[in-house]
Amino acid sequence: MIKKPKQLLVPNSEALVNEALKDLGQRIEQPMRRAFLQRALSLGGLSLLSGCAVVDEESVESALLKVSRFNDKAQAWLFDPNRLAPTYPESMITRPFPFNAYYGEDEIREVDEASYRLEVTGLVADKQAWTLAELRTMPQETQVTRHICVEGWSAIGKWGGVRFASFLRRIGADTTAKYVGFKCADDYYTSIDMPTALHPQTLLTLTYDDQPLPPRYGFPMKLRMPTKLGYKNPKHIQAIFVTNTYPGGYWEDQGYNWFGGS
Amino acid sequence: MANTNGLIHPLWVRITHWLNALAVIVLAMSGWRIYDASPFLGFSIPAYLTLGGWLGGAIQWHFAAMWLLTVNGLVYLAANVISRRLFDKFFPLSLSGLFGDLSAALKGKLSHADLNQYNTVQRTAYLFVMLDSVLLVLSGLVLWKSVQFPLLREWLGGYEAARRVHFFGMAGLVAFAGIHLIMVALVPRTLLAMIRGR
Numbered sequence: 001m002i003k004k005p006k007q008l009l010v011p012n013s014e015a016l017v018n019e020a021l022k023d024l025g026q027r028i029e030q031p032m033r034r035a036f037l038q039r040a041l042s043l044g045g046l047s048l049l050s051g052c053a054v055v056d057e058e059s060v061e062s063a064l065l066k067v068s069r070f071n072d073k074a075q076a077w078l079f080d081p082n083r084l085a086p087t088y089p090e091s092m093i094t095r096p097f098p099f100n101a102y103y104g105e106d107e108i109r110e111v112d113e114a115s116y117r118l119e120v121t122g123l124v125a126d127k128q129a130w131t132l133a134e135l136r137t138m139p140q141e142t143q144v145t146r147h148i149c150v151e152g153w154s155a156i157g158k159w160g161g162v163r164f165a166s167f168l169r170r171i172g173a174d175t176t177a178k179y180v181g182f183k184c185a186d187d188y189y190t191s192i193d194m195p196t197a198l199h200p201q202t203l204l205t206l207t208y209d210d211q212p213l214p215p216r217y218g219f220p221m222k223l224r225m226p227t228k229l230g231y232k233n234p235k236h237i238q239a240i241f242v243t244n245t246y247p248g249g250y251w252e253d254q255g256y257n258w259f260g261g262s
Numbered sequence: 263m264a265n266t267n268g269l270i271h272p273l274w275v276r277i278t279h280w281l282n283a284l285a286v287i288v289l290a291m292s293g294w295r296i297y298d299a300s301p302f303l304g305f306s307i308p309a310y311l312t313l314g315g316w317l318g319g320a321i322q323w324h325f326a327a328m329w330l331l332t333v334n335g336l337v338y339l340a341a342n343v344i345s346r347r348l349f350d351k352f353f354p355l356s357l358s359g360l361f362g363d364l365s366a367a368l369k370g371k372l373s374h375a376d377l378n379q380y381n382t383v384q385r386t387a388y389l390f391v392m393l394d395s396v397l398l399v400l401s402g403l404v405l406w407k408s409v410q411f412p413l414l415r416e417w418l419g420g421y422e423a424a425r426r427v428h429f430f431g432m433a434g435l436v437a438f439a440g441i442h443l444i445m446v447a448l449v450p451r452t453l454l455a456m457i458r459g460r
Contacts, residue, residue: 064319067326078410085409146421148408151299151317154421227409255318257325262408 068257075259081195085226085262088144093209094155097147099216100230102188102250108215109186109236116220122181122241125172132220135206138162138170142210143201145226147233148262150251159224161205165198173242181247182223185236190249192225192232193259201226204237229260270377270455275347278338279456285334288313288327290436295320297429325406332399339392352385360386374449387438394434401428 099105117129142160149155168175175198181191196202205224208217218235225233231251241247252258271279295312314320342348359382366372367383380388404415404424418424446453 064322064326067329068322071325075407078407080410083409083412086412086415148421149300150321152296152405152425153300153302251318255322257321261410262406 065255068255071257072259075261076193076195079193079195079227079261081199085145085201088146088156090144090158092156093144093158097157097208097217098153098155100149101186101235103186105216110215111185111220111236113220118221118237119183119239120171120241121239122243123174123177124168124242126170132206135162135167135204135221138166140206141203142207143203143224143226145201145224147226147230149230150256150260158209159203159205159222160207160210161203161221161224163200164202164204164223165200167204168197168242177242178244179242179247181241181243182234182237183239183241184234185238188234188236188250189247190232190234190252191247191258192223192228196225196227196261199225199227227261229262231256232260268460271459272345272347273459274337274341276456276459278334278341281330281334282338285327285331286435286439288323289331290432292320292323292327293432296324302425303429328399328402328406331395335395335399351380352389355382355385355389374452377452377455387441391435391438394431394438398428398431398435401431404428 099108101108113132116132118131118135119129120127139162140160141163142158144156144158146154146156168180173180175194177194179191180194180197181189183189203224205213205218205222206220207213213219213222218237221237222235223233223237231249249256249258252260291311291313294307295309295314296317298306298309298312299317301307312320314323339348363372363382367381372381372383400414401418401424403411404418404421405428408415408421408424415421415424418427
């Protein structure tokens with residue numbers, strides 16, 4: 001797991017420096033991660049094809065990426081918008097529900113509720129930002145579903161919030177667009193396909209186990225999709241945008257499969 | 263499958279055999295790296311035996327080779343049924359035949375004079391591998407798409423049970439491969455036959 005380096009900052013200049021670091025950081029870190037990925041894949045490629053004297057490692061890598069794109073299409077084709085993920089009795093909830101992120105528990109971001117606004121941009125009619133109180137006035141529902149991690153483990157949890165399809169319709173989103181993207185307060189970002197965004201079990205969650213979502217599970221809000229792997233479920237969401245331009249994602253840009261469905 | 267020209271393995275058997283071998287090596291080694299991301303049996307597989315370098319790379323290898331295993335396996339099974347090779351080569355099976363051949367093998371008295379004829383131990387082992395591979399593909403489907411294949415998921419006892427089925431299915435396949443390689447080393451002509459066909 002790649003952990004984000006800790007940034008030590010003077011408190012009053014924090015916002016300004018943070019902004020600059022964020023821009024810079026993405027430019028610096030991405031090529032480093034890519035180099036890491038290349039090295040990692042090449043080693044694997046070499047050990048497999050060690051019989052051959054000359055192996056074009058980049059072509060092996062690009063072939064694997066092509067298959068991953070093909071797997072995106074295969075999964076979109078397999079995805080049934082009406083098929084529901086299994087739900088479980090509350091007695092089966094995993095306690096404690098595991099914490100998981102690209103950083104450790106000591107780096108969990110604290111988001112201030114009073115100043116929090118959810119930004120909505122892209123192909124939507126109403127771009128007004130949302131407060132948490134406003135989101136809480138929308139009809140809420142809960143689900144007890146299985147979270148499946150790309151690492152293989154799974155855990156059952158209970159999430160509550162607004163059905164994402166209702167939210168998208170409320171803001172007048174173009175539901176014929178290809179992607180919905182997410183930017184998060186912990187610098188995580190990801191994106192999903194529109195059919196999954198409109199799935200009845202896709203929830204913009206505000207609670208975990210009937211309590212306001214704690215920071216470790218993504219306060220103030222997490223998009224919960226029992227039809228997708230854990231890394232597709234963004235926490236600490238700050239901005240939602242609807243687009244036809246492929247937005248990628250934090251792990252997806254490093255080689256995880258983009259569709260990431262289950 | 264009596265051959266006038268002395269052919270033991272037709273070309274399609276040899277091609278699907280070697281493609282399958284490649285798919286199994288890639289799937290097993292990348293699968294071990296994926297297992298290491300969350301080793302539910304309490305032990306990890308040494309990184310030098312794994313493929314992909316990290317979880318994301320291993321998944322890319324695994325989810326590419328799965329197509330090779332599946333498509334190649336379907337071609338093999340279809341050709342096996344259509345040519346009736348499946349019924350001619352692997353049946354009849356009997357328990358007494360299995361134990362008889364097994365004890366003969368352990369005493370070093372099992373004849374390999376005619377490579378065209380599989381003894382009962384071979385028949386059982388090869389049929390096991392076919393069924394085990396089908397189980398691996400089905401449990402793999404549940405792990406990859408557990409929501410989209412509800413019947414398969416419930417039949418295998420749910421997502422977490424499917425993880426175990428997939429792992430032990432792999433263990434069975436790797437155990438077969440190990441014994442298979444020892445047998446080939448003991449009777450090297452079989453390797454030549456799988457390359458040249460005779």
